[in-house]
Amino acid sequence: MNNFFFIGIPYAAFIIMLVGTIFRYTNYSFKYSSLSSQFLEGRVLHRGSRPFHWGVIALFFGHLIGFLFPSAVIAWNGEPVRLLIIEVSALAFALAFLYGLVILIIRRITNERVQVVTSKMDIYVYVVLVAQVITGIWIAYSYRWGSTWYASSMVPYLRSIFLLSPEIGAVVVLPLMVKIHIVTAFVFIGMIPFTRYVHFLVYPIRFAWRPMQVVIWNWDRKIIRNSAKGTKTVKSRNN
Amino acid sequence: MDVRSQISMVFHLDKCIGCHTCSIACKNIWTDRKGAEYMWWNNVETKPGTGYPTKWESQKIYKGGWEKKGMTIDLKAAGGLKNLFHNPNMPVLDDYYEPWTYKYDNLFNAPEGDDQPIARTVSLITGKDMDVKAGPNWDDDLGGSPEYARKDVNMDVLTPAEQQAMFQLERMVMFYLPRICNHCLNPACVAACPSGAIYKRGEDGVVLLNQKKCRAWRMCVTACPYKKTYYNWSTGKSEKCILCYPRLETGQAPACMHTCVGRIRYLGVMLYDADKIYEVANCDEKDLVKTQLGIYLDPHDPDVIKAAKENGIADSTIQAAQDSPVYKFVKEWEIALPLHPEYRTIPNLFYVPPLLPTMADTSGDVYETNTDSLWGKAEDTRIPIKYLASLFTAGDTEKIKVVLRKLMAVRHHRRDVTVGDIAKAEVKNIMDASELNAETADAIFRLTSLASFKQRFVIPEAHREEAMEMYEDTGDVKGNQGFGFIEKPERGL
Numbered sequence: 001m002n003n004f005f006f007i008g009i010p011y012a013a014f015i016i017m018l019v020g021t022i023f024r025y026t027n028y029s030f031k032y033s034s035l036s037s038q039f040l041e042g043r044v045l046h047r048g049s050r051p052f053h054w055g056v057i058a059l060f061f062g063h064l065i066g067f068l069f070p071s072a073v074i075a076w077n078g079e080p081v082r083l084l085i086i087e088v089s090a091l092a093f094a095l096a097f098l099y100g101l102v103i104l105i106i107r108r109i110t111n112e113r114v115q116v117v118t119s120k121m122d123i124y125v126y127v128v129l130v131a132q133v134i135t136g137i138w139i140a141y142s143y144r145w146g147s148t149w150y151a152s153s154m155v156p157y158l159r160s161i162f163l164l165s166p167e168i169g170a171v172v173v174l175p176l177m178v179k180i181h182i183v184t185a186f187v188f189i190g191m192i193p194f195t196r197y198v199h200f201l202v203y204p205i206r207f208a209w210r211p212m213q214v215v216i217w218n219w220d221r222k223i224i225r226n227s228a229k230g231t232k233t234v235k236s237r238n239n
Numbered sequence: 240m241d242v243r244s245q246i247s248m249v250f251h252l253d254k255c256i257g258c259h260t261c262s263i264a265c266k267n268i269w270t271d272r273k274g275a276e277y278m279w280w281n282n283v284e285t286k287p288g289t290g291y292p293t294k295w296e297s298q299k300i301y302k303g304g305w306e307k308k309g310m311t312i313d314l315k316a317a318g319g320l321k322n323l324f325h326n327p328n329m330p331v332l333d334d335y336y337e338p339w340t341y342k343y344d345n346l347f348n349a350p351e352g353d354d355q356p357i358a359r360t361v362s363l364i365t366g367k368d369m370d371v372k373a374g375p376n377w378d379d380d381l382g383g384s385p386e387y388a389r390k391d392v393n394m395d396v397l398t399p400a401e402q403q404a405m406f407q408l409e410r411m412v413m414f415y416l417p418r419i420c421n422h423c424l425n426p427a428c429v430a431a432c433p434s435g436a437i438y439k440r441g442e443d444g445v446v447l448l449n450q451k452k453c454r455a456w457r458m459c460v461t462a463c464p465y466k467k468t469y470y471n472w473s474t475g476k477s478e479k480c481i482l483c484y485p486r487l488e489t490g491q492a493p494a495c496m497h498t499c500v501g502r503i504r505y506l507g508v509m510l511y512d513a514d515k516i517y518e519v520a521n522c523d524e525k526d527l528v529k530t531q532l533g534i535y536l537d538p539h540d541p542d543v544i545k546a547a548k549e550n551g552i553a554d555s556t557i558q559a560a561q562d563s564p565v566y567k568f569v570k571e572w573e574i575a576l577p578l579h580p581e582y583r584t585i586p587n588l589f590y591v592p593p594l595l596p597t598m599a600d601t602s603g604d605v606y607e608t609n610t611d612s613l614w615g616k617a618e619d620t621r622i623p624i625k626y627l628a629s630l631f632t633a634g635d636t637e638k639i640k641v642v643l644r645k646l647m648a649v650r651h652h653r654r655d656v657t658v659g660d661i662a663k664a665e666v667k668n669i670m671d672a673s674e675l676n677a678e679t680a681d682a683i684f685r686l687t688s689l690a691s692f693k694q695r696f697v698i699p700e701a702h703r704e705e706a707m708e709m710y711e712d713t714g715d716v717k718g719n720q721g722f723g724f725i726e727k728p729e730r731g732l
Contacts, residue, residue, distance in 0.1 A: 033454040035475040035730050040364070042331040053324040112365045113332070117472060119730050196730060202454055204433035207320055212430040213516075217441035 005183050006168040010161050013190035020193025021201060034199035040113035048107060052100025058093040059136075063150075067158060070151035077148045086147050091140045098133045101126070121195045128188050135181040143175065154182070241513040242536060242547040244556050244699075245424065245444035246482060246506065247565045247587040248496070249575045250417055251687060253594055253646070254503040257415035259283050259376065261495035261504075265419075268494050269481070274473025274728075276338035276363045279375050280480035281495040283417045287391040287405065287626070288378045290416075292334040295466040296392040296579065302328040304427050304464030304582030305520060312521050312583055314431055314462055322458075323433070329461045332472070336373040338363040364472070381413050388413075393629040401623050412621040414593040416630075417503070419495060420467040420480035421578070421586030422446050424511065424534070425520040428479070431462030436477075442701070443508075444587065445482045453477055464582035474728035488701035496696065505686075507563030507697040508556055509587070510536045510547055520583045524633050527580040534585070535570055538563070559699035564686055565589065572683055574642050576631035592627050592639060594646045595620045613654065613661060617647035641673070645683075648673040652680040 025032055038045050066073050077083040105126050108114050139146045153170040160167040171182060192198060265281040284290040294300055302316030316328050341358035349356030362369040378387030384406060394402050404410055422439075426446050429437045436452035437459055439445070448459070448468070455475040459468040468479040483493035491497065496504040511534045519530045536543045538560035547557055560566065568575040568591065575589035597615030618624065620643065624636045632638040648669045655666045670680065686694065 030451050031728065031730055033475055036455040036457055036470070037472070038326060038329060038331065038457065039460075039470045039472050040332055042325075042329065046325045046327065049325045112367065116365055121730060199454065202434075204320065204435075204454065204456065206435065207433045210435055213425070214429050214432075214435055214438040215441050216438045 002168055002172045005179070006157070006171055007161075007166045009183060009186045009190075010166075013186040016190045017192050021198060024193050024198065025201075032198050032202055034196040035117055035119075037114045037117050040117065041107065041111050044103060044107045044111070048100045048103030050100065051096040052104060055093045055095075055097025055100060059090070059097060062090055062093070066147065066150050067155055070155040073151040074148055077145075077151075083144070083147070087140060087144065090147065091137065094133060094137050094140060098137065101129055101133060105130075121191075124191065125195050125197065128184055128191060131184045132181065132188060135177050135184065138177045139175075139181060142177070149174070149178070240536075240543075240546045242510050242543060242550045242552060243441065243444065243513045244547075244552050244560065245509045245511055245587055246422065246487065246698075247444075247509045247563075247569070247589070248419075249505040249565050249568045249589045249591065251503040251505070251591040252414055252416065253591060254501040254687070255283070255415040255417060255593075256501045257283055257285065257380070258500050260498050260500050261417055262375075264494040264498040265480075268483070270478075274471035275469070275478060277332065277335045277375075278469040278471075278478065280467070280469075280478075281417065281419045282375055283415050284376070285379055285381060285388075285413050286416045286630070287388040287394060287413065288381070289387045289390050289392070291336075291375050292330045292466050293373075294390070294392055295330075295464075298464060298582070300328070301330060301461060301464070301466065303462055303466070304584060305425070306583070307521075307524075314427055315464075316461065320433060323456055326457055326461055329457055329470075330466065332364070333373075336375060336377070337369060337371075339369060339371055381411070393626055396625050396629045396634065397623055401625070405621075405623070405626075410621055412595055414595060414622070416578075416590075417495075418465065418467070418578070419588065420446065420482070421465060421584065421588040422480075422482060423587060424513075424516050424585035425583065427462040427464060427582070427584050428459035428468050431458040432456070433458055437468075437479075440484075443484075443487065445484050445487070446479070447481055447484070448477055448479050450474075450476050450478075464579065464584065465586075475730075476728075487698055490698050490700060492692075492696040492698065502690075502695065505564040505568065505690075505695050507565040508538075508560040508699055509563060509565055509569070510538050510543060510552070510557070510560045512536055516585065519585055524581055525635060527583070527633050528576060528631075528635065528638060531577060531580060531585055532570060532573070535566070537570070538566065553699065556699040559697045562697045564690070564695055564697060567682070567686060572645065572679065574645050574683070576638070576642065578631060579633070580631075581633040590631060591646070592631055592642055593622075594643055594650070595622050597621070612665070614647065614650065617643040644669075644673040645675055648675050649680045649683045649687075652677060653684050 073086075076086065108118055108122065108126075143149065153174065157167060157171045171179070174182075188197075192201070261281045262279055262283055266279065269280060270276070270278040279291065282291050290296065298304060298315060304315055305312045306315045316322075322328075339360045339362055342361055343358050345356050346358050359368055360371050361367065377383065381388050389402070389406070397405075405412060422445055424444070426437070426439060428448075429439060429446065432453075433456045434452050434454045436449045436454070438447060438449065440447055453476045455470075455477075457470055457477065459477050459479075460466070460470050462468075463479075468477050470477050483491075483495075486493055486497075492504075492506060496506055515530075515534045519527075519534050522530045538544070538547075538557060544557055548554075565575075569589050575591045577586045577589055580586070594617065597617070597619045618640055620627075624639050624643075625634075627639045628634050628636045651661060651666045651669045652675070654661055655663070670676070675683075
C-alpha cells in the first residue's frame, strides 16, 4: 500500500504531468490558460485572488528552497527563534492562501455569472487545494519541527524519487496528516495538464525583455521584388 | 526613413445620421457568437454622452493609453506583468452592459390566461430572467441626459455655466461619434500584451490578435484607451476589430464602411515614416496633432516613392496612397483630426468635426433665430469649441476653429456657385480667412458629397497570390488571425 502511495502515485503523477503538459501545449495550445472570470465579477476576485496567489507563490518557493538546500534549513532551524520565524511566516502565507481560497470558492459557488464559466475540473482543483492547505496548516500548527522534518525526511525521499531509486522508509513513519499532504501534492502535480493549473507554466516571462511593439510581416516584399532570391520558405511568426 | 503603409480611415461627422447600420453589419459578421454578445467592435455614440463602455474616455478610471513619464512615455497603468492576478483598472461586464434576449417562445406557448403573454428578457450570460438596465447605446439621441450626457468626461473642460447652456432646450446640441479600432501606429494593446499575442501586420498596419497565443491576461482591455479590445468570457480570449481584413485583401471595403448609409466613411492608404513613431508619441501635448500629421509622407514625392520601393511596398499600394481620400482629408486639406490624440497611441482613424448649427442671437431673454447672415460664424457653433477640442485636438481650440472655418467656407462657396444669394465680397472674405481657393473648396465638396464608392474606398491589392502561406490552411489561419476558433473553448477534460 505504501508502495502505491509513495512510489506509484508520484511516478504516475510526474509522467502524466510531463507527457500531458507537452502534449497539450503542442496540440491544444488554444486552451493553455486559466479562464479568467474577472470580466464577469471583479470586486470579490480582487479580495480573493491577491492573497491566494501571493500565498501560493511564497509557499511554492519555500518548499523549493527546502528541497534544494535541506542542510541550510536544518542549520537555520538550530536556533529556536529562527525556527519560530520560519514556521510563523510559512503559517502566515498558508493562512493568506486559505483566506483567498475560501473567498474564491464562495465567489464561484454563489455568483451566477461565474457559475456559467465553471467547469467540473475547477471543482476538483478546489478540492485538492483545500486538502493541501488544510493538511499543511495542520502540520505547521501541530508539529513544530515541520520544516526540519521536511528537510531531513522528505527531501531525501523526494531526491530518491528523482534519482529513480525510491526510498520510502523515512516517509512511511510520518504522521497521517503529513502523508495526506504528500499524496495530495502528487495528485496536484498529476492534475496539472487537465486543469487551469497550466497557466503558471506559460507565465509570460518573455514580456520582460521583448520590444514593446510587435510587427509581423506575413511575407517579405523585398525578397519578392527581387526574383533572384525566390520566396521565403520559413513561416511567419503568427503561424 | 523607414516607409511603411497603413490603412487609415476618415469618418465625416457632419454626415453621420446615427443609424447604427455600421454596428449591425459588424455584429452580424463578427460578434454574433457566445461570449461576444456584448461586444460592438463598431459602435456609434451620441456626444455629449458617456459612451460605451460607460465613461471609456476617463483614464482616471480605466488608466488606458500612454502617458509622459519623465523624458519618455510609458503605459499609464496596464503593463504586462503587473496586476496579472487581478487587474484593478479593467472594465467589467456591468461597465458595458449585460447582453440579453427575449423568451419569444412564451408568446406562443403560454397557457390561456387573463393577460397577454409577454416575451420576458433573459440574460445571454446566465440564461436567467433579468431586468435590462443598460445597453450599448442607452443614451442614444441624448436619452437620459442627467445620467449620461451631463457626465460626459469631455464636459470637464467647460465651466458650469457653459455646461448648463448646452442643455437648454433651445440650444440643445448633439452629434454622433462612430468608433472602431484605430489601428494605431503606437498601439497600447500591443505593448501591454504579456503573451505577445497582439501584433501589427506589417503589410497594411492592421492590428490583429492571435487567438492561439492569447492567454487571457486581459492587459489589452485595460491598455487600449479607446476600449476597443474586448474579453470573450466564454473562450477566455481577447478579441478586437480586424478591419475586415479578409474583405480588404480581396479589395472590398470593411463591412461597417460598405454599409454606411450616410456615406460618411473613407478608407485609404497612408505612407508613414516608422522611424518617427517614438518622436511623435513622445512630443509635447500641444504638438501632438501637428507632429502626427508630420509622420505621414507625401506619396507623390519621388524620394518617398523611392524609399517605399526599397522597403518592398508594392507599386499598387503606392498608387493607392496617391489616390487616397484619407490623405486628402488629413494632409492636403487638414480638415480631419484624430480622436483623443493625448492618449499618444497615434490613431489612424480621423474625424471631420461636425459643423453644428451656428447659434442664434441670445441677447437678453429673447432667443432670436434670425441672424444677419445665412449661417452665422463658424466659431459660434452650438457645441462649445472647447468641447470639440477636448475630443479631437487635446485641447487646442485654435485648430478646431481653423477646420470649422474651412468647412464653413466650402458651404459659402457652394452656396455662391449654386444659388448665389450671398454677397460676393462676404464669400471672398470667408474663403480668404480659411485660406481656401475655389478649386480646393470644390474638391472638398466633391469628395464630401458626390464621391463614388471607388473614390471613398481606395484599397490596394493585397497580392495574396504572392503569399501562399496565408491560405495554406484556412482553418489554421482563421484561428490565428483573431476571430473564431477551431477548438471548443471549454476547459478541463
